[in-house]
Amino acid sequence: MTWNDVVFLLPEIIISIGASLLLLAPVVGWRQRETSAKWSMLILLGITALTVIGCSYWVQEIPQSRSLAGMFALDGFAIFFKLIFITAIAMITLLSDDFLRESRYSVWEYYSLLGFALCGMMFMVSGMSLISIYIGLELMSLSSYILAGFFKNEEKSTEAAMKYFVLGAVSSGILLYGISLIYGVCGSLNLLDIGRALSTIITNDALMFGVMLLGAGLCFKMAAVPFHVWTPDVYEGAPTPITAFLSTASKAAAFSIFARIFYLALHDFQLDWSNVLATISALSMVLGNLAAITQDNVKRMLAYSSIAHAGYALLGIISLNSLGLRGVLIYSLVYVFANLGIWATVLMLRRHEYGGERVDDFEGLSRRAPFWAFAMVIFLLSLGGIPPTAGFIGKYFLFAAAIQAGFGWLAILAVLMSAVSMFYYLRLVVAMYLREGREADVAITRPLQIVAATCLIITLLLGIYPTPLINQATESSRWIGARAAIIPHAGR
């Protein structure tokens, strides 16, 4: 490690120092100062974001963008995702504000854990070695387990945390086993070295087994079928802002790392795993979308929807071309913001402890809060992939990538399933617009408004004028694209 490395790691260093300070704040007597907790968190996130942007300029100036003996890369891909994570966590902080104020739990620890989770995600997305990726993943996961059970006096929350932890630990074990097998065959943990080794090694069972275990572990993190079982229960049980975190930032982190590993390390090893992943993708889309149709609990419905979205995102990974890589970037962004907007609206409806969780709770929202109901429609359309919302752009890239890669059947299934997904997104629209609401009972607070409005602007703007996003995605994916031997603009 050199001073140069410190600069590379500066965002992570800042967020971890900040998170540690947040942890210490309550024990030096600031426990009651909850407003300052929120502001400290936001300021911390702001500084981190500025550092990331600063570092990105620094990286442009020096050609070599890897450090920690090649274990850590600060390429465009990583910076893109780091900024998504930071923004998402900032929004989750805003979402959590009122939610936590009504509870008896300490906010400082909560924000500190969010900070550590963010640190883990940021470190992970820069990981160039399976071991650094694993460390980041564990930091994120451990923080998420605690956050899922943060409301420790509530049975649902504890149960969710327990399930999440036990299954997460198993999946981590599987992941590690896969990593060790790959290491055994390739003799390195570095993604580029693995990639080089794979282009010369003849495929053998141990390698195949290792890649499969690695894929299974990653599929667990992104909740793809058949590793999805934890999702509905955990999403339902966790505190709503944490569900928002799990379904947005945490999921985008899983997408990102899946893409990085498979594009950088396994691109010469494509055929063996792409069919397996294609099956997983197909299953996720079918099961997620069909099972969501009959859910009456919004959190469960969105959990199944997020399973389906993992299926879509996998399209970008298995297609292994420039379109797919950019598709993962674009899709992660539009997915995160459409979902955060939905969660903001769900939180507006909290009328009692579990309010806003049933589809019925949305009844008559269009008359109680017309603007936010409209925003919700836009978010749902975006998730359904209907133009001119941003979701359409994301799907366009993913589906096009799949077709280009020869997965036409999968693309057709994906189109069909996104048509099916409108069935259940529509249930919320029906409830909001076409049902008489009960007594006006919404709590539209300033932070929720800020989140929903920001998400609305992003979702609409990037749907109507996506060029900046597409250019950014092209730029950000260049480094990985070049190493994965896929030429940018490979499209016809």
Next chain:
Amino acid sequence: MAANYSVLLVAALIVLSLPVLTLFVLAPLVRASRPNKVKLEPYECGVPASSFAFDHRFSVRYFLIAVLFIIFDVETVFLFPWAIRFKQLGWFGAVEMAVFLAILLVGYFYAWKRKVLTWV
């Protein structure tokens, strides 16, 4: 594949069966067996066991202490190799270890202030 490792398996079986044979087969045959209550206690330290492991619940504080112990125990594992290469690592190494210890101290301080270390 199996053939290559079968030698290893046989070797392992032989090696492993030695202690098993001596401990569980030979020893009971040749030793005198006159057990009494005190001898059968897990820890023959003279303090009478208050209960069996079967039906005793431990206070959660034991676990907290145990976890804390492991954390600070592992810390020393990092300290030894660092100490050996201290001169070569120079100031950078010193600062880095200081950072590492600081992180641990944060946790220690937090645990202390949350009264984890006080035994009620």
Next chain:
Amino acid sequence: MLNHLWLIPALPLLGFLLNGLFGKRLGNGFVSLVGPLSSFLSAVAGTVAVLQYHHQYPNGDRHVDVVYNWISSGGVGADLAFQLDPLSIVMLLVVTWVGFLIHLYSVGYMAHEEGYWRYFSYLNLFLAEMLVLVLGSSYLVMFVGWEGVGLCSYLLIGFYYDKDFAVAAGKKAFVVNRIGDFGFLVAMFLMFAYFGTVDFAKVSQIASGGVEPGLVTAICLLLFLGATGKSAQIPLYVWLPDAMAGPTPVSALIHAATMVTAGVYMIARPNALYRLAPDALMVVAIIGALTAIFAATIGIRQNDIKKVLAYSTVSQLGFMFIGVGVGAFTAGIFHLITHAFFKACLFLGSGSVIHAMSGEQDIRRMGGLWKKIPITAWTFLIATIAIAGFPPLSGFFSKDEILASALANPYFPDLGVWIWAIGTVAALFTAFYMFRLFFLTFGGSFRGTQEQEHHLHESPWTMTVPLVVLAAGSILGGALTVNHFLEHWLELPTFEVSPARAWLAMIASTIVAILGTWFAYALFGRRGLAADERFERRAPAVARTLENKYYVDEFYDEALVTPLERFSRFLWRGIDALIDGILALGGYVVAAVGDLLRFLQTGNVRNYALMFFVGVIVFIWIFA
């Protein structure tokens, strides 16, 4: 104007924003101004653009106005661009002017409704989306409008949200349309994958340059699947009759004149592709013919004034598909235009009747309205004559052109005769059920309650003026065919119809129109409702089947909806529960093992060692 085509849809969009954001606060006066005015300005802008276009491109070339590069990225680029060519001009004029008339009509019709601002904001949004649909220069832009009109249609069908059936109807419309949209989307991805573009002209150009015929057929059939959804053809027509739950002006605008004809536009637009795929054309024609006769027979036994018109719309759309299906694209579009006039007139007329009858929609409780609401009655009669196909009203010319083309088409001549025959029979039924509707509504004596009779009144001018204008259009629309004006102007591919066939078709059409009307008069004009009762007595099975619309809805429910729901439940209750169960079982096993372990945990270190060794041996044995 030509370089600012985006203004045409942007004006109603602005209206939507103003009404949606401020309408509730600023009151009905503001909404009544902004709603119709924005659609009027859009119509004027559209007309100005058309005149400029005519001046600039006398040859009818394509004018493209690129607003900006929408998705710019190597292979998947697409512009947000609008275009004008004769075909989109026809659609543009129909949509804007009929749209404006219906906005105007709505001011009177919806005056006392709650949610007036909501209604107008949706209606404006619809207009904007419809204009995007017809002006878009690529399949992608068209798709934006396509989805948008679907959404608006759904919101407007469910406008009376306090009625459960309206909500259900809205949902059904959206869901059924999604099936069609799936076809559209897949077709679009195929074009992108194989042609690398979704621009109308470029796709046609590449396809004409020689590609695999199977691919073109697939694309055409998928596009047609989209069209069957939006234009309510077999098998996806089921949503349109239910859609009548929406306000009547909406039925006139969206579910008769504009949106539902988008499917026809969708076949006429890529006519170059369709001509390369005669098989696809044949499918279009067959589905069109079947839908035309199927829906016409159902129309005979419906008693809700709007339901009759709904089935009539489905049937007339079938005619349009026969037209484009046999390759007579001009004829299809011609019928689209005339239909827009007379069907909008009929729907608005029915709205006026319902208005006069204090909300009554059942024709069995009407009758004798001829004298009470004369303007409505006269315009309704004119439109009925037009749809029944009497010369020289507009419906005759367009329908006749379709049937003659079916008879003479060069793509599948043998089948063409049959399609013509089916179409002619459907035309007979059309005349019959339309006049049945007319006689039962306006003829005979009043059958409603005293209160309703007391309340009967002609509608205000905002409602009658559109009726008169549309009725005039229904009379004069046929003029478009004089000197083959439309044909020359649209410049769509066409073929010769020999005079003998043309005469045969024309005479047959006239005869069936007269016959159908005569039957209707003989039965319903003289006997009134008694005729229906006699039909029920004579052929109860047929009567019931028709009344229940051949039980198609029931069939769909049983065959598709219920199994899908069951499957969904199975997936999360069954599969997930199964996996959950396995995990729970795992939990029990762990607990049991835990008990066992606790038993083994005797504190004897030698036993621990034994277990450790056993474990290692087992492990090595398994993996060696």
